[in-house]
Amino acid sequence: MTPDEFRRAAKQLTDWIADYRADVEKYPVKSQVSPGEIARKLPKRAPEHGESFEQMLRDVDEILMPGVTHWQSPDFYAYFPANASEPSLLGDMLSSAFGVQGMLWETSPACTELETVMMDWLAEMQELPSQFRSSSTGGGVIQDSASSASLVAILTARERATNFKSNEEGCRQALTAYTSAHAHSSIEKDIKVAGVGSKNLRAIEVDDAFRMRPDLLEKAIERDKAAGNLPFFVCATVGTTSTLAIDPLPEIGAICKKHNLWLHVDAAMAGAAAICPEFRVINRGLELADSYVFDAHKWLFTNFDCSCYFVADRKALINALSITPEYLRNPMSESGEVVDYRDWHVPLGRRFRALKLWFVIRHYGVEGLRHHLRRHVELAEWFADQIKADAKFELAAPVSLNLVCFRLKSSDDDNHRLLAALNRSGKLYLSHTKLKGKYVLRLCVGQTHTEKEQVERAWELIKSEAAKL
Amino acid sequence: MTPDEFRRAAKQLTDWIADYRADVEKYPVKSQVSPGEIARKLPKRAPEHGESFEQMLRDVDEILMPGVTHWQSPDFYAYFPANASEPSLLGDMLSSAFGVQGMLWETSPACTELETVMMDWLAEMQELPSQFRSSSTGGGVIQDSASSASLVAILTARERATNFKSNEEGCRQALTAYTSAHAHSSIEKDIKVAGVGSKNLRAIEVDDAFRMRPDLLEKAIERDKAAGNLPFFVCATVGTTSTLAIDPLPEIGAICKKHNLWLHVDAAMAGAAAICPEFRVINRGLELADSYVFDAHKWLFTNFDCSCYFVADRKALINALSITPEYLRNPMSESGEVVDYRDWHVPLGRRFRALKLWFVIRHYGVEGLRHHLRRHVELAEWFADQIKADAKFELAAPVSLNLVCFRLKSSDDDNHRLLAALNRSGKLYLSHTKLKGKYVLRLCVGQTHTEKEQVERAWELIKSEAAKL
CATH class of the missing domain: 3.90.1150.10 (Aspartate Aminotransferase, domain 1)
Structure with missing residues (x-):
């Protein structure tokens, strides 16, 4: 073309x-279709020869639309x-057109630097605690989903709790994790992925307003310690999926500090609200957290995927996820002067996702x-x-x-x-x-x-x- | 707007x-810029009031372009x-415009059904073995990257090897995995993520043409068995990152069958070539594999992200990754008549990525x-x-x-x-x-x-x- x-x-x-x-x-x-209704209208095999864009667009109308x-x-x-x-569509279109891979600063510096600046803009807009700014010990990164961001939090916490041994030796210790019975299902999925084991995740009961009960959290931690387990991770939720309940971060955070547990805060949808001063109360206690995620692709008008993950100690994160084979070595990465975001999540490849955030924030x-x-x-x-x-x-x-x-x-x-x-x-x-x-x-x-x-x-x-x- | x-x-x-x-x-x-050069030109704070699209586009030219x-x-x-x-840009633009979440069939049937059909088209185009077609016991799914797809292969293999206990109990057994010394770094990263431990990943030496040596693979497996370890996973590479070497799948596959190991084949870039009959030799032996991944976003003209992951036994995959909280329950999923792709990878959310493949394949x-x-x-x-x-x-x-x-x-x-x-x-x-x-x-x-x-x-x-x- x-x-x-x-x-x-x-x-x-x-x-x-x-x-x-x-x-x-x-x-x-x-959509009101039945299973198989769309698939049945599609050819069983790819066309041997090219087709016109007009025909493709007609098929979108005639074949796909009923299934959307x-x-x-x-x-x-x-x-x-x-x-x-609409502004996010424009930003994403430009991102596709550049088609850069932002795995290293080296492979497209603007992709990395705009992302760092956008994460700092968001931190300022939401008045996030200072540990989450790039000017401090931490910083932000865009991930595909809160599921993936929470996995990264668990992996970093796992490494920290095992003195950076679990990556090398495997997840061998009796680690235990804690979240509310109303937390998102991705926490259990991530705990399984990380090799911790779902039976080592404690679902802490909620109060009448569906908020995690700190007293029960602390009891569970103490019970595990007494049993010889190693409590390592708590996920608190700011806006649960079922009811948008806000877990009491100050109390949960104090317990985490006392017992030296990683506190991750999942604010997938509700987090966006913190850009309004009157709603910022949802993040009270966030200064006690080690990591925080909210999805700009939910309630901040930015199309999927755009999960914004903030970490207080970027060195711990990078230690947990960095691997550098020869073919990715380069003088800029070795200088320590630049950020290589591939070390901030599981996948290596990454789109220029900061563009759509830039367009959305500037448009509105x-x-x-x-x-x-x-x-x-x-x-x-x-x-x-x-x-x-x-x-x-x-x-x-x-x-x-x-x-x-x-x-x-x-x-x-x-x-x-x-x-x-x-x-x-x-x-x-x-x-x-x-x-x-x-x-x-x-x-x-x-x-x-x-x-x-x-x-x-x-x-x-x-x-x-x-x-x- | x-x-x-x-x-x-x-x-x-x-x-x-x-x-x-x-x-x-x-x-x-x-790009020829120095570290910080782009960031320094960007405002430190988000604008309070909206800005025009013209201004944004001017800034793309003046601020960003030197860093791209x-x-x-x-x-x-x-x-x-x-x-x-270009056709993939169009498909992706439409995907953004729909902005559907395809986590369940229920949440946008066309997103799921077009994906299944596209994966079958690709399987046919590459003449993949029958176990990878949706009409058989397996099927394909789009993931964000080969890193993430290989992680899913490792997780499914981990579960199979532990009689579906590792998700629940954690990764407690002395599992060992194998790949070529020239495999992509994501395999080591994924092995760490999954809690297996990098010291339990054997980097098998390569021959003079940089292909994994099956004799050394088998020796390593036998050594581990003798030492009381549980060998569970082999990743063979069709097209290594450094040299595009093709590991000998028939020999590796036979060893995996003999010792009952999961064989995953990483054909990230080279896999696309199999649409040409004369290059299909790269996949000789693929019928012995449990899973296979290639990136349409590398050499099949489809913009990132579009990793195509195929699995021979979709039930094992779903058993390893499925979690169903109440808020995702629905009659269609429970009927078993539909595919819910959120159970085929780690993230819950997912874009309508099949659209861009549809546009690319039909255009060309x-x-x-x-x-x-x-x-x-x-x-x-x-x-x-x-x-x-x-x-x-x-x-x-x-x-x-x-x-x-x-x-x-x-x-x-x-x-x-x-x-x-x-x-x-x-x-x-x-x-x-x-x-x-x-x-x-x-x-x-x-x-x-x-x-x-x-x-x-x-x-x-x-x-x-x-x-x-």
Whole structure:
């Protein structure tokens, strides 16, 4: 494809995307296809000869679209948002066009340096504690997902706890880790990956508001110590997946300091809120943490992948993950003057992901970003007020930021049927969880373009579907 | 940003990218900046208020460009190519625009089903053994990098070898793994991550052509068994990083079968060549493998990230990596009728990466892709012929596919100075390795738009810089 052919095709695709974005509400939010329906329409074999871009775009419309769930719809309230705002699309397009590999400073200096500066911008925007700035002992790096970032935290903690022996000798000691019973499933997955063993992960029970109980955490640590185990890692959650509960960091952090455990804070979605001074309370106690992650690709309008991982001691991180074969040696890395981000995560290859953050932050400005987050929180509060005012419904957890957990005052079956009917309508998409044994619906307001109009419509639909049960 | 503002900005960016692509050779291939030079030009803090797209694009030109190394230049011969062909840019742009999360079939069926079909297309294009097709017991999945895919292979092998106990109990047994002394550094990194311990990874010596020696592999396995260790995993390389050596899979595979070890094959760059029948010999013996990975983001013209990982027994993989918290439960997953790719790798979140593969394969057609690979191999052969015909130079390894390892018949210092001078010229970018103790230059022909003209110019420049030493 010549540059001019690309020019034509990309403009055609730009129009397609702009039209799609403008009309996204005309599609069922949640795809309504059956298993195999899309695959059956695709040829079994690759074409021998090239096909035209027009044909490809037609097939997107005719074959793929019915199977797409519209995560960018303002009627999307399921799971957590995966915002791909327009400026982030532009930044990502430029990143693809450069196609650089940023594994070493040497292999594209701008990729590394813009990333360091963006991580410092974010640290300042969220008023993160000083240990997470590059000017201090730590710094930030972009990873693909909070799952991967938490794995890195566990690996660094594992190495520190074993006097930097576990990499060489394997995970042989009886290490034990701790997280809330409401922590994200990736913590258990990562503990398995790291060879620690899921039976050595203690799921600490939560209080009535679904926050980790520090008293039970400390008891579990003491029990393990008495049994000859080596407690090494705690993951606290700022905004759990089910209810967006905020674990009490000051108390948890004090326990970690006392017992010399690594404290990792997973703020996957909620962390973005800390750019607003009035929400910064969620990070109270974060100065006690060794590492922190939040996903700009959830609620900070930057398309996947863009997990922002901050570490207090970058030397410990690099010691845990660095390997330098001959073919990656270079004078700049050896000088110690530069950052080589491949040593900050598991994969070697890396995209120029800082570009999209740069575009997003500059397009909105910090005030613009705050405006959107505040609007989402207000809309969630408005929705929670409707639930509270309606005798047929109840809140199932304290409302936290932009997430409302609610249910019909009825059986689990009825709530399950309500969710299925809503999602089948194509007019919105919600997901569910279980709280205190009960089936609960979750409405998370976080899509870039969600306004009062959409949330009002969602509430009307929820009431009318509930009335039909 | 409204859809119409996006339309305007994206068209402006499209023109910028098309111009950049057309003029890429006017920039120094390897950035010539000093550490901190880019960072110093960036503001220390995020802007409070939004800025215009025009200003952002100006800053790309004025601030970033000097720090960009041009991986998409046809004069790029370093490391391995990281092709971001024009059709892949289009596919990736559409993927960003949809912004779907494909963690479950449920969360966007087209994302999952197109991926399964693309993996089957690739398996057919490369004539991979039947165990890697979705119609059989296995199947393929897109991962971010070969590092991550190899980690998944190690984790699945670890679980299988410990009767599915290592996830629960931790990596407690004396597991031992094997790979060539020339394998990619990610294997050692992954072995550390998985808690196996790098001292339990045996680096098997290579023969004169840098291929793993099966006799030494078997001896090492037997020695470990005699010592009471549990050999569990072998990684063979189809195309090593230093020289693109092809390990002898039939012999290695037979040893793995005999001793019941997991055989993983890392064909990161070279694997793409198997779409040409005449190069398929590189995969001879692959039917003995449990898993296989190649990077479409290296030599198959698809932008990063797009590692294609194939596994023979998908049930073992899913058993090793699946975790289902309540909030991800859904009737489709429980029906067993669908694939949930989040269980096929470490991260939970995932982009719609199959789109770019779909666009690339359809744009070029299989014949078109073969044409480019064959041209690259021919150009590498032409370059190797020049080296052979010039008394000042020598080949430092057998020429394999598109990679030529060569050196001045002179000191390591001279070769090092030659490389530095070439890269400083800005006219091309090569990298190096060490072979049999000697400093060696690597020229890898694999960039989408590299033609005879560029390779001839490279050879002239190499000769003239060598003459100046």
